[in-house]
Structures are given as C-alpha cells and as structure tokens.
Amino acid sequence: MTNINLQNINYQYGDTVILKNIEHTFEAGRFYTILGPSGCGKTTILKMIGGFIHPTDGKVSFDGRTMNGIDANRRKVNTVFQDYALFPHLNVYENIAFGLKVRRISKNEIRTKVEEALRFVNLADFRDRPIDALSGGQRQRVAIARAIVNEPDVLLLDEPLSALDQNLRVDMQYELKEIQKRLGITFIFVTHDQEEALALSDEILVMNNGEIVQAGPPKDIYDEPLNRYVAEFIGDSNIVRGVMVEDNLVSIYGRNYSCVDGGLKPNTSVDVMIRPEDLLITGHDKGKMNVTIDSSLFRGVHYEIGCIDQDGYEWIVHSTKDAEIGQKAALDFERVNIHVMVPGEDEDAFNERLESYQEDEV
Amino acid sequence: MRKLLFIPYLIWIVLFVVAPLGLMVGYSFFDISGNPTLENYGAFFSSEYFEMTLSSFWYAFLITLFSLLVSYPLALAIRQTKHKMFWLLLIILPTWINLLLKTYAFIGMFGKEGLVNAVAAAFGLGELQLLFSDVAFIIVSVYIFIPFMLLPIFNAVDGIDSNLLSAARDLGASKWDTLRRVLLPLSLPGIKTGIQVVFIPSLSLFMITRLITGNKVITLGTAIEQQFLTTENWGMGATIGVFLILAMMLVMTVTSGRSNKETGRVGRL
Amino acid sequence: MKTLGRSYMVVIFICLYLPIAYLIFYSLNSGGTMTSFDGFTLEHYQSVFTDSRLIVILLNTVAVALVSAGLATLIGIGGAIGLYNIRMKRLKQSLLSLNNVMIVSPDVIIGASLLILFTVLGISLGAFSVIMAHIAFSVPIVVLMILPKLQDMKSSYLDAARDLGASSFDVLWRVIIPHIKPGILAGFFMALTYSLDDFAVTFFVTGSGFSVLSVEIYAMARRGISLEINAISTLVFLVVLVIALGYYFITSRASVKRGGIT
CATH class of the missing domain: 2.40.50.140 (Nucleic acid-binding proteins)
Incomplete structure (x- = not known):
C-alpha cells in the first residue's frame, strides 16, 4: 500500500503556470476525487502522480521515496484514461494482457490473470471481441480491467464517466465505488461533476486556477464551503x-x-x-x-x-x-x-x- | 531510441534534398571547362533561350488549360455516379502504366497510316501530319495529365455537401449560377492543386517531346536534358534548372494558399 | 443532364483506354507495324521471353523497385515518427517543406541534381546510383503516407502504453507500428509504383552497364516501332491490373474494417 505525498508542487508549461504550491497527502486505500472546472489543473496532478510529467518544482513521493524523474512505466500506478485509450488494433483480451506482456510474464500466468480481471468486471463473455464492437460502458470496464490487472497500488481515473450517458453514469458510479471497496487500493478520480464527487469520494479536493482551494470529506465541503467559489461549485x-x-x-x-x-x-x-x-x-x-x-x-x-x-x-x-x-x-x-x-x-x-x-x- | 530512427531521414534530407539543390545552384556559376562565370545567366537571357522559355510556358499553359477543361466536367460526372471508387480506379489505372509506353502508343496512332488518319480518311478528310507536330505534343500531354488534374478536382467536388447545391437551387440559382457561385469557388483548392501538378511537369517533361515531336518542341526540361546528357554543358543545364526551380516556386506560391490535404498529389511525372 | 454527364464520361474513358488497347491489339500483329493488322501471332511475346538481355533488364527493374521501396519505407517510418515527435513548430514546418520540395520537384531537376551529386561524390553510375536515386525520391511520399496515420493516433494510446509499463521499444513496436501499418503499406506500394514508373531520374543517373525497363523502352522507341514494345506493354498492363486490383481490395477492406462497427 502506498501513501502519496505531494510537497510544494509547482508546474509550468512554457510561460503558463499550471499548478501552484500543491500540498497534499493521499492515504492508502481511500477514494479521492479531484474536482474542478476544466483547465484548473486537476488532470495535471493526475499526470504527475502517473509519471507522465514531472514537477517544475517540489517533490512527489510514494511512501517517502522521491519519485521525481521516474517515468510512468516504472510506477506501480495505473490510469483509466478519459477516452479509455484502448488500443484499437488489439481485442479485449489483448488489451488487458498488454501490461503483463510488456513485463514478460509467462503466457499461462497472463491468461489466468486476464481471465480473472475479465470476471471481475463482468466481461468474461467478451474476451475475444474487438474494441470497436463494445458499448461505452463495456469499454469503460475493459479500461478498468486493463489497469487493475497489473495490481497497482493506486488507480488514477481521468474523468472516466464523462463519455457515458446519464443512466449509465449513475450505474458506473456504483460500480466504481464497489470495485474500489473490493480492491482496497487508492483511487484518485478526476471530474468536473460535483454529483459524482459527492457520491463517490472519501475525500474531495476542490481546485481552482492550479490551486487546491479546499479538501475534505464530501459532507464537510458541502456543509462548510470555504468560500463563494466552493459553495457555487458544489451544490446549488x-x-x-x-x-x-x-x-x-x-x-x-x-x-x-x-x-x-x-x-x-x-x-x-x-x-x-x-x-x-x-x-x-x-x-x-x-x-x-x-x-x-x-x-x-x-x-x-x-x-x-x-x-x-x-x-x-x-x-x-x-x-x-x-x-x-x-x-x-x-x-x-x-x-x-x-x-x-x-x-x-x-x-x-x-x-x-x-x-x-x-x-x-x- | 526513436531519435536514433530519425537519423537516416535527416541524412536523407541533407544528402538528397539540400545538397543536390545546392550543387545545382553552385554549378550554374561554372562554365563547361569548370571556370567560375556568370555567362550562363547571360546566355539564358539571350533571345534564343528567352524564346524557348516563353514557348515552354505557352505549351505548359495550353496543356494545363485543356487538361482542366476536360477534367472538371469529368469530375462532376463521376461525382454523380454510384460507384465512384470504381470509376476513380479506372482513371488511376492508366497512370500505373509507364508513361513511355503510352507515348509510344501515340507514335503508332498518329503515324501516316495510323488510326487517326484512317478515321480522318473515313470522314473524307485529307491526310493529317500529326506526328512531329506541336499539336500532337499537346494532345499526348493532355492525355497523360488528365488523371493528375482530375484527382484533386474530384476530391474537392466530392467533398462538397449536396445540401449546399440544393440550398443554392432553393434560393433561386440556376444550374449555371450554382456552378459558378457555389461549385467553382468550393472546388477552387482542388483546381489549384490540379494546376500545380500539371503545369510544372508540363514545363519539364522531355521524353514526350523527344518521342512525339522529334526536336521540334523544346521545353525547359528538354533543354536541361540536352545540356546535361548531350552537350555535357552542366553549367548551362544547371542554370536552366535554377530557372525551372524558380518557375516551380512561383507556380506553387500562386496556387498554394489554403491547400487541402486530401487533394495532395497522387503521382509524379 | 445526367445522361449528358454519362456519355461524356464514357467518351473520355474510351479515349483513356484507346491507346492502351491499341498497343495490346498490335502486340498480336504478325506484320511488323502498328498500322495494318496482317494476322495473329504470339511471336513478339516469344521474342520478349527469349531475349535474355530483356529478361535481365526486367529483373533489374523489379529488384531496384523492391530494394529501393523497402529501404525508403524504413527511412520513411523513422522520418515520419521523428517529425511527429518534434515539438518546435518552426523546425517541423521547415523539415516538412524540405520533404515536399522533393515531391514537387520535376524529375529532370531531381535527375540532373543527383547526377551532379553522384559525380561530386565519385559514385560510379550504375545499379547503386539508380537505387540511391529511387530511394531519394521515394522517401518523402512514404513519410506523407505515414504522417496522417500518426497524427490521428490519440496521444493517450502512448500514455496508456507507458502507464502499463511499456518501454520505448514496446511503445514503438506494440502500439505505434501496428497503428500506422496501413500507412506503411500504402507508402511501400507508392514507392514501388514510383520506382517502376520512373524514367527521367533513372535516365540521368544510370550508366552504360545498367538499364531498367523504362530506359530500355525509350531507347527502343527512339529507334522506331518495334512490336516487342507492344508485347511488353501488354504484359506490364496485366501485371499492373493485378497489382491495382490487389491494392484496391487491400485499401477498401482496410477502410471497411476501420469504418465498420462503431
């Protein structure tokens, strides 16, 4: 289990300041939601934890170990991407097996693990389907299976529900919460949808303009918003x-x-x-x-x-x-x-x- | 790793794009025995070369014009068919047959007792002296260039939403108005690309003139080939080459603008 | 209007195929001319197939095409991926312009400038120089065929692969290459046709000891009518027809696959 600590993180891209003085500790096994409007820097934090980008300033550490400069392929963190990023040239099985294959794990072990992951997300019957024959909700579940089959300590989810229609979204909210409980690993979920954030999270981080404005359990944030921005963003x-x-x-x-x-x-x-x-x-x-x-x-x-x-x-x-x-x-x-x-x-x-x-x- | 893969390409750019063009410009400043000179440029502006350049441009203009006149209605006609891809394939297919073979066919057809004269005779016309004439050169060139003119134009007209045409009709435009005010402006990028891919090769092809007209028509291309391979006056050849490159750049600038990626060139001559 | 369009189309298509049909027809002529058909014969085909010099030239042509298209494809893959990765817009644009210079340059210019280059470098004119020249003009089209495929590849695919633990090589081999495969294939085919179709560039850079089909045909045609050329034309046409149909089916199948179920 991994505690993730962000220490005084700043991030600039060219002249644009994207993150300012981010300080936060993500404790193992909890469901976190980073909430904010588009462009507030929430996905950037996710990418930083994932290892796709590195802070201009400050320290990312996992259990006290500095992770600056360590790339995505060498972190025990996996991501469910906003557009799922399922490889179109691979079928469901091959997509889920990808991470295991590049780690040179034996074929038998891959099969056992992938099949277990497929059962876990209720897609056992879809193992040989091509990706473009799946519905949005099924793709979503393949993306989750592809990530968790690698047994990450932390799962990052970048607005994974935004492409789904309303009914499916609510269903998937339940499913995500359920999956997180069963796996017991840290989920860090990024969204601009306050209802999602309130329904899913153990803790919400409300962001604006590259800063964390307020962090806390959903009820606290709803009942005691720090300022006008948080109050307007969460609830009416x-x-x-x-x-x-x-x-x-x-x-x-x-x-x-x-x-x-x-x-x-x-x-x-x-x-x-x-x-x-x-x-x-x-x-x-x-x-x-x-x-x-x-x-x-x-x-x-x-x-x-x-x-x-x-x-x-x-x-x-x-x-x-x-x-x-x-x-x-x-x-x-x-x-x-x-x-x-x-x-x-x-x-x-x-x-x-x-x-x-x-x-x-x- | 991926950077390593880029190196051969960069070498290619330097060795086969930058260096040859640089050398070409460099050679234009040397005379036949290797001494630095500006004489080549002087010669190029003499009446002999100047007339040749003018006539080369004139032929290229005619060839481009006729190709366009044939291809535009053809593109519109294909647009209305059901199996567009099939008809397009039929257009492209002849471009896969070597240009020389097609040119060679015309030697037979235009010959004294060839097909064209046989048909002319059947209609009671006298014998036509087509071979070794500039008319034959234009006909053969247009024949060769039609597919290259057609494809970009077709891509442009095919991309036009039929609703736009219906809308024009709905607003009271006649067929002619629709063509002039909707179809033509919208397909202009395709026409420009078409002109680009036909005009420049028309200036530079040398094998058609050699085979069809003997030495009667001399284009910039014919002149370059002659200077390099017959006279072996590379300096003069390079000078004409430099002007051909300038002409090419001029045509590109005039016809570029917002060019459509899909209408890009499909073959080369 | 529609029937007018139809008939116009038919007339143009007849004109387009008439010269080819004419060539094929007279390839079977027992007389020696392309003007009067004296009788049916296959002797011109026979003489093509028994002319060992011509066979060697044919093999040369195919070998040059395969080798140059193959190498150009390899260079082009690296080039396209490299161009795709460049972040600086200026640099990317200038490299792309240089790439396009080669595409729009007339063949005489390419031929003449490469002739100068080879002479300056002291490379003797022959098989090697011809292959180099063909690689030279094939690379940019391969790049242009692959680049759009790279551009419509979502960058999240690359992130996803990294996220799942893939090394740079894995990303290249298991994600990028499969994704741009149609472009690679199309590029290779284009390079192949460019090479087979080329006359002018080869004409400039080949030496006396080495010839390819188009140069040989030019030499024969300058000497006058020879029905052997007609026979070669027919054979070329048949081969082209087969390749074209193959290409058509590959690409249309690929597009059906891509545009299929969504």
Missing part, C-alpha cells in the same frame, strides 16, 4: 453579502439573523450562503423574510422556486411542493443553515476558526 446555493455583527449574529441587508458562526472580529464583511433545500416557504409574515414568488420550474425530484425579497434580491428554493407565482410568502430557515464565509480566508485559517467556535459550542 444562495450567496449574499453580509456583515458579522458579533459572534452568532450576522446582518443581511440590514436585518440581523442569529447563526452559529463566530470567531471573527465584529463588522467583518462576509459572504452568507444558504442552500436552496434549507429554505422553507411559509405564509406571509410567518417566516424570517417576506418574499414574492417569481418563478417555478419542475425539476423532477423537486420544484425550483425563485423568490424575490423586499430588497429585490432573488432567492432560490428547492421544495417538494409547488408555489403559485405572484403569491406573497415568506422564507424560513434554521440558524444552523446559515453558513458564513470570509472572502480571502485560506483553508488553514478557516479550519482553525471552525474548530475554535465548534469547541465553544460543545
């Missing part, structure tokens, strides 16, 4: 400007609301975030904020309702019940559902603050 959110009056009291548009955040100097300006599913529509004057229903969209699982408050700001509400457009209503919410974010605060300061007042509460 209502974010408004506010001022921290004192501990446990925040002012939005001049009205004070009780909350659970603290540890800030009085009158610090902050971003206040409330998730749409935490807002409740009640009768006029019965909630914390009077609004008028402005729009309603049926989303299948819920209605997405747009409300305009007295000051003309829009609030999005997710509700299982529809509301009549034009109706006067009010929004209600619990104090724990108000999340206060300080612009410019970094992850360490944020965590420190979180710990300080959470201890107070206990």
Whole structure:
C-alpha cells in the first residue's frame, strides 16, 4: 500500500503556470476525487502522480521515496484514461494482457490473470471481441480491467464517466465505488461533476486556477464551503453579502439573523450562503423574510422556486411542493443553515476558526 | 531510441534534398571547362533561350488549360455516379502504366497510316501530319495529365455537401449560377492543386517531346536534358534548372494558399 | 443532364483506354507495324521471353523497385515518427517543406541534381546510383503516407502504453507500428509504383552497364516501332491490373474494417 505525498508542487508549461504550491497527502486505500472546472489543473496532478510529467518544482513521493524523474512505466500506478485509450488494433483480451506482456510474464500466468480481471468486471463473455464492437460502458470496464490487472497500488481515473450517458453514469458510479471497496487500493478520480464527487469520494479536493482551494470529506465541503467559489461549485446555493455583527449574529441587508458562526472580529464583511433545500416557504409574515414568488420550474425530484425579497434580491428554493407565482410568502430557515464565509480566508485559517467556535459550542 | 530512427531521414534530407539543390545552384556559376562565370545567366537571357522559355510556358499553359477543361466536367460526372471508387480506379489505372509506353502508343496512332488518319480518311478528310507536330505534343500531354488534374478536382467536388447545391437551387440559382457561385469557388483548392501538378511537369517533361515531336518542341526540361546528357554543358543545364526551380516556386506560391490535404498529389511525372 | 454527364464520361474513358488497347491489339500483329493488322501471332511475346538481355533488364527493374521501396519505407517510418515527435513548430514546418520540395520537384531537376551529386561524390553510375536515386525520391511520399496515420493516433494510446509499463521499444513496436501499418503499406506500394514508373531520374543517373525497363523502352522507341514494345506493354498492363486490383481490395477492406462497427 502506498501513501502519496505531494510537497510544494509547482508546474509550468512554457510561460503558463499550471499548478501552484500543491500540498497534499493521499492515504492508502481511500477514494479521492479531484474536482474542478476544466483547465484548473486537476488532470495535471493526475499526470504527475502517473509519471507522465514531472514537477517544475517540489517533490512527489510514494511512501517517502522521491519519485521525481521516474517515468510512468516504472510506477506501480495505473490510469483509466478519459477516452479509455484502448488500443484499437488489439481485442479485449489483448488489451488487458498488454501490461503483463510488456513485463514478460509467462503466457499461462497472463491468461489466468486476464481471465480473472475479465470476471471481475463482468466481461468474461467478451474476451475475444474487438474494441470497436463494445458499448461505452463495456469499454469503460475493459479500461478498468486493463489497469487493475497489473495490481497497482493506486488507480488514477481521468474523468472516466464523462463519455457515458446519464443512466449509465449513475450505474458506473456504483460500480466504481464497489470495485474500489473490493480492491482496497487508492483511487484518485478526476471530474468536473460535483454529483459524482459527492457520491463517490472519501475525500474531495476542490481546485481552482492550479490551486487546491479546499479538501475534505464530501459532507464537510458541502456543509462548510470555504468560500463563494466552493459553495457555487458544489451544490446549488444562495450567496449574499453580509456583515458579522458579533459572534452568532450576522446582518443581511440590514436585518440581523442569529447563526452559529463566530470567531471573527465584529463588522467583518462576509459572504452568507444558504442552500436552496434549507429554505422553507411559509405564509406571509410567518417566516424570517417576506418574499414574492417569481418563478417555478419542475425539476423532477423537486420544484425550483425563485423568490424575490423586499430588497429585490432573488432567492432560490428547492421544495417538494409547488408555489403559485405572484403569491406573497415568506422564507424560513434554521440558524444552523446559515453558513458564513470570509472572502480571502485560506483553508488553514478557516479550519482553525471552525474548530475554535465548534469547541465553544460543545 | 526513436531519435536514433530519425537519423537516416535527416541524412536523407541533407544528402538528397539540400545538397543536390545546392550543387545545382553552385554549378550554374561554372562554365563547361569548370571556370567560375556568370555567362550562363547571360546566355539564358539571350533571345534564343528567352524564346524557348516563353514557348515552354505557352505549351505548359495550353496543356494545363485543356487538361482542366476536360477534367472538371469529368469530375462532376463521376461525382454523380454510384460507384465512384470504381470509376476513380479506372482513371488511376492508366497512370500505373509507364508513361513511355503510352507515348509510344501515340507514335503508332498518329503515324501516316495510323488510326487517326484512317478515321480522318473515313470522314473524307485529307491526310493529317500529326506526328512531329506541336499539336500532337499537346494532345499526348493532355492525355497523360488528365488523371493528375482530375484527382484533386474530384476530391474537392466530392467533398462538397449536396445540401449546399440544393440550398443554392432553393434560393433561386440556376444550374449555371450554382456552378459558378457555389461549385467553382468550393472546388477552387482542388483546381489549384490540379494546376500545380500539371503545369510544372508540363514545363519539364522531355521524353514526350523527344518521342512525339522529334526536336521540334523544346521545353525547359528538354533543354536541361540536352545540356546535361548531350552537350555535357552542366553549367548551362544547371542554370536552366535554377530557372525551372524558380518557375516551380512561383507556380506553387500562386496556387498554394489554403491547400487541402486530401487533394495532395497522387503521382509524379 | 445526367445522361449528358454519362456519355461524356464514357467518351473520355474510351479515349483513356484507346491507346492502351491499341498497343495490346498490335502486340498480336504478325506484320511488323502498328498500322495494318496482317494476322495473329504470339511471336513478339516469344521474342520478349527469349531475349535474355530483356529478361535481365526486367529483373533489374523489379529488384531496384523492391530494394529501393523497402529501404525508403524504413527511412520513411523513422522520418515520419521523428517529425511527429518534434515539438518546435518552426523546425517541423521547415523539415516538412524540405520533404515536399522533393515531391514537387520535376524529375529532370531531381535527375540532373543527383547526377551532379553522384559525380561530386565519385559514385560510379550504375545499379547503386539508380537505387540511391529511387530511394531519394521515394522517401518523402512514404513519410506523407505515414504522417496522417500518426497524427490521428490519440496521444493517450502512448500514455496508456507507458502507464502499463511499456518501454520505448514496446511503445514503438506494440502500439505505434501496428497503428500506422496501413500507412506503411500504402507508402511501400507508392514507392514501388514510383520506382517502376520512373524514367527521367533513372535516365540521368544510370550508366552504360545498367538499364531498367523504362530506359530500355525509350531507347527502343527512339529507334522506331518495334512490336516487342507492344508485347511488353501488354504484359506490364496485366501485371499492373493485378497489382491495382490487389491494392484496391487491400485499401477498401482496410477502410471497411476501420469504418465498420462503431
């Protein structure tokens, strides 16, 4: 089992800075997701761990052993590529056997291992098929089998689900999670899809502009996003400007609301975030904020309702019940559902603050 | 490993592309007995060579023009057939037969009692003196070049979406308008490539002129061959060669622009 | 309009094949001319096959074609892969231009400049110089046939191979070469036809002791009509027909395979 440590990694391609001060430890046996928009550097981190590129600055180490300069073919790490990169001139069996063959493993052993891998991904009947006769989901599984047959300590997955249609994607999410549990190896999964990240991961790394913005378990990131960027990237959110009056009291548009955040100097300006599913529509004057229903969209699982408050700001509400457009209503919410974010605060300061007042509460 | 494989190719470029062309230019500055001179260039601009160059360009122009006039409608006709690939193969097939054999066939057909005169006689026409005439040279050259003109044009017209033509008709264009305003502009890259692959060889082929016209038509190619292999005045031959290369570069610049990869050259002459 | 196009096509195709048919027809003429058909005979074929000098020339032609096409293909594979790997756009573009110079250069220029080169290097004119010259003009077309295949190879294939533990040699042998095989094959075939078809370049760089078919035909044709040439033409046509059909089926099968099930 391998712990992977990225130490102060910088990466430049020509004049473009792609990664800035990346620091992270990937512990053995966990499912990590690197989440971010395209161009944020998430695939670059994957390529660096895979050994396809080497950092301009900083150190990649596996269990304390420096891996800088050691190429992909000499690492116990395998990759499932975004387009699967299955060799078109080889059939399913030959594709899976490729890694074993170039390691000069005996034919019998190759056969045993490949057949085991085929059974593992439920493709035993497809061993002699050409690649172009497979569906997207089957290709995906061949790509996984081809990687895991080499018994890597770490499996890297570069947006492997992005080419699949919606239903298949959800199925494959379950399958991936299942495979990771059975193998017990580290998965590092790259995606720009927040739902995938939330559903699969033990830990999510949210990236932006070549930096890791926030890392942590999915629930923490969802509930306590570090800043506006993370909040908007993960889940839907209502974010408004506010001022921290004192501990446990925040002012939005001049009205004070009780909350659970603290540890800030009085009158610090902050971003206040409330998730749409935490807002409740009640009768006029019965909630914390009077609004008028402005729009309603049926989303299948819920209605997405747009409300305009007295000051003309829009609030999005997710509700299982529809509301009549034009109706006067009010929004209600619990104090724990108000999340206060300080612009410019970094992850360490944020965590420190979180710990300080959470201890107070206990 | 892969770098090692690149070395023979680089040697090839230096030895067979850069060095020969350099030598060619270098030799153009030496006279027949090996002394440095500019006389070759002086001679080239004398009336004798100048007229030869002009006539060579004139013939090349005519050959290119007629090849184009024959090939363009042919490309359109093939575009409409069901088995395009089959017809294309039929066009390409003759290019696989050595040029000399095809030229030789015309010696027989154009001869005094050959096929052409037999047909002419049947129509009550008098005997035609085709062999050893410049008309014969143009006919044979056009015959040889048709496939080379056709292929790039065909590739260009074949790549045109039929919906574009339907759209033009739908917007009220007549057949002629459609041809002039849609088909021609869209197939222009193919036409340019076609002109490129026909015009340059037309300047330089020497075996057709030798076999068909005796020594009546002299092209740049014929002159180079004569200087190198008969007169053995390599300096003069190299000088004409330098001008042929310049002409080639000129034609390439005029006809290049955004050239389509698919319409690339398929054979060489 | 369609029938007009059809008939135009038919007329052109008749014109294209008429000279060839004419040659073949008179190859069976017992008279000595290409103007009047006196009677059927195979004697011209007989004399081709019993002319040991001609047989040697024929073997020379085929040997030159195979050797030069083979070597040109090897050099071209290395060249195409090398060009593909170059990151600097300028350098790549200039090398490609040099590659193309050879393709667009007229044969007289190639022939004359190689004649100068061989003379300067002190290489005597004969089999060796002819083979070198044929390699010279075949390499760029091989490169052009292979390069597109490399370009449409996804770079993730190479990453995947490295990822699975392949050495540089494994990547080349097990991934790149299989992928560009159709291009290699097409390049080899093109080189073969270039070599077989060439007259002008060979004419410049061959010596008195060594001849190939096209040069020999030129010499014979300059002397006048000889129905032996007609017989050779017929044989060449048949061989070409077989090769062309083979080539057609190989390429069309390859394209069916590629464009098949997706």
